[in-house]
Amino acid sequence: MTITEPLGFNPFDAGFRVDPYPVYRRLLAEDPVHKTPFGMVVLSRYGDCAAILRDPRSSSDASNSNMYKAFMAGRDPEEVFGALAGMRPFLFMDPPDHTRLRGLVQKAFTPKTVENLRSRIVELVDELMAPALERGSMEVIEDLAYPLPVRVITEMLGVPIEDHDTFKGWSRELAGALDPDFATPEAVAERRENAASAFVEYFQALIAERRKDPRDDLLSALITAEDEGHKLSEKELLSTLILLLVAGHETTVNLIANGVLAFVRHPDQLARLRSDPGLARTAVEEVLRFDPPVQFTARVALEDIDIGDAVLGRGDQAIVLVAAANRDPNQFERPDEFDVGRQENRHLAFGLGAHFCLGAPLARVEGQVALQAVAARLDDLSLAVEQPEYKENIVLRGLASLPVTFRPSGA
Numbered sequence: 001m002t003i004t005e006p007l008g009f010n011p012f013d014a015g016f017r018v019d020p021y022p023v024y025r026r027l028l029a030e031d032p033v034h035k036t037p038f039g040m041v042v043l044s045r046y047g048d049c050a051a052i053l054r055d056p057r058s059s060s061d062a063s064n065s066n067m068y069k070a071f072m073a074g075r076d077p078e079e080v081f082g083a084l085a086g087m088r089p090f091l092f093m094d095p096p097d098h099t100r101l102r103g104l105v106q107k108a109f110t111p112k113t114v115e116n117l118r119s120r121i122v123e124l125v126d127e128l129m130a131p132a133l134e135r136g137s138m139e140v141i142e143d144l145a146y147p148l149p150v151r152v153i154t155e156m157l158g159v160p161i162e163d164h165d166t167f168k169g170w171s172r173e174l175a176g177a178l179d180p181d182f183a184t185p186e187a188v189a190e191r192r193e194n195a196a197s198a199f200v201e202y203f204q205a206l207i208a209e210r211r212k213d214p215r216d217d218l219l220s221a222l223i224t225a226e227d228e229g230h231k232l233s234e235k236e237l238l239s240t241l242i243l244l245l246v247a248g249h250e251t252t253v254n255l256i257a258n259g260v261l262a263f264v265r266h267p268d269q270l271a272r273l274r275s276d277p278g279l280a281r282t283a284v285e286e287v288l289r290f291d292p293p294v295q296f297t298a299r300v301a302l303e304d305i306d307i308g309d310a311v312l313g314r315g316d317q318a319i320v321l322v323a324a325a326n327r328d329p330n331q332f333e334r335p336d337e338f339d340v341g342r343q344e345n346r347h348l349a350f351g352l353g354a355h356f357c358l359g360a361p362l363a364r365v366e367g368q369v370a371l372q373a374v375a376a377r378l379d380d381l382s383l384a385v386e387q388p389e390y391k392e393n394i395v396l397r398g399l400a401s402l403p404v405t406f407r408p409s410g411a
């Protein structure tokens, strides 16, 4: 038995990364509540995934798990996790801390606030696509899918885009930190710790600057919240800034790239969106269902929780395969079909419940503007390689590059 088999599948298999959906189909059909030998349960059914995400007895804090407690027995977290210790963002917290910290940034991400950014997003998409349109070829990740969300989140936060070369590598390292710990060789863990320390130093300097000279940005607003009435500590401020910057770098890129890939493979659906731009909203939801940027998340049971015929014991961890739930035939008609006009589409790509993705309204607008522009401006869209490659990340599964050729519309 290899160390990866207990999950019921091998997340490191190169074939799995390219197409995990046959594995999810098998789990759904044959083993929907898969028990591992070490007190972990892998869930794939929509109903089970949705129930555990909504359940107040499930915790997002992995330190509540029996496995973590056994691993940490008598050890000092600072020694084990270095700069990452004590820097857990609110994504991994439970109420009341989670509620307090999420509340502080929520206002910046409401659908109404984000809708005001739409015209800026249109402007950025125009600017980013112009050189590729002139060339007649595009590397979708480098030219559009990555720089768009990066420009938007740095502008929102007030982080200078000129510093991007400094922090883009740290962001990539921390995105990998979402993958299960048993998947992490020591050298990688060390790189992540260094990335976390470097981010902390970077933000400390920027915070000092903004404190002297506040601006109309999210960074200044959060500093004011820290200064007034101790609504958040310095560590909380830092972990929140890092969470938002990393989320802005590593998720929406996959929505846009997965969308373009789905369209290349389903030209009839691309033609539908081209002839009816009003489909952009449902098209983005369908990309999120069909090939979600976040493949799974995890929860720990704070009490025994019944799941179908099984019980998730107190302290046991559930792997919640949202990407499998999004293809559950009991929830979605024709689950393996990519249909940009799909109406009934309550996918779990953004999670559910208290931790439902804070950035969802922003990611949706970015996805809609980018995919609509691709449909409108690129004719005869095709892949420039046979099979594009995927990055090694497991939770944030995404393409490493996506070269395409096309003819500019009207040319």
Ligand code: HEM
Pocket: 060, 090, 091, 092, 102, 149, 153, 243, 244, 245, 247, 248, 251, 252, 255, 292, 293, 294, 297, 298, 348, 349, 350, 351, 352, 354, 355, 356, 357, 358, 359, 360, 362, 363
């Ligand atoms: C298509 C793009 C995105 C996808 C698929 C996505 C997916 C998710 C998912 C599944 C969760 C819930 C995780 C869980 O419950 O364990 C989540 C949480 C979160 N996301 Fe996103 N996300 C995206 C974009 C963004 C963006 C652009 C931002 C902000 C810049 C963002 C910020 C957050 C934050 C702060 C949380 C934590 C919410 C909480 O714990 O209350 N996300 N995201």
